[in-house]
């Protein structure tokens with residue numbers, strides 16, 4: 001029997017959240033709003049952990065291509081994820097670009113890949129790596145670049161954004177994974193994502 005998909009055992013999650021509420025010293029009896037919280041959190045987790053579900057894995061179609069030509073680039077794709085270190089959201093926008101080889105990806109594939117890899121507890125850097133690896137695996141491009149820019153609530157809610165972001169506290173955190181020989185996509189990405197916060 002295969003292991004259950006993470007997040008899918010809602011009964012166990014409900015039980016654990018109820019235990020967490022008690023461990024925090026909160027009391028559902030004196031605060032009725034907490035009564036349904038374990039069930040709500042379990043439902044929410046099942047949904048936002050949906051990227052683990054193989055049944056929801058994107059079926060990324062490819063089309064034959066002549067191996068020539070320009071960068072394919074999709075930018076400003078929104079995403080929401082959950083920081084694996086703190087279980088608090090981080091969210092932002094992505095730019096995904098590749099230089100096609102013998103295969104082209106369907107244009108919606110990029111957004112679906114982003115959604116799949118974001119819908120689980122994650123690291124911003126790892127989302128970019130996983131998308132780039134996936135594109136390399138299915139489309140064998142001549143190069144690929146993924147740029148993610150995100151706000152991390154685990155930092156912002158604790159007021160430590162200034163510490164981590166140094167001289168530029170208002171800029172969201174950016175990560176990049178790139179194997180493009182042509183840096184045009186990366187430069188385009190910097191322009192596309194650098195002008196405003198997500």
Ligand SMILES: [Zn+2]
Pocket residue numbers: 083084085086087088152154155
């Ligand atoms: Zn965090």
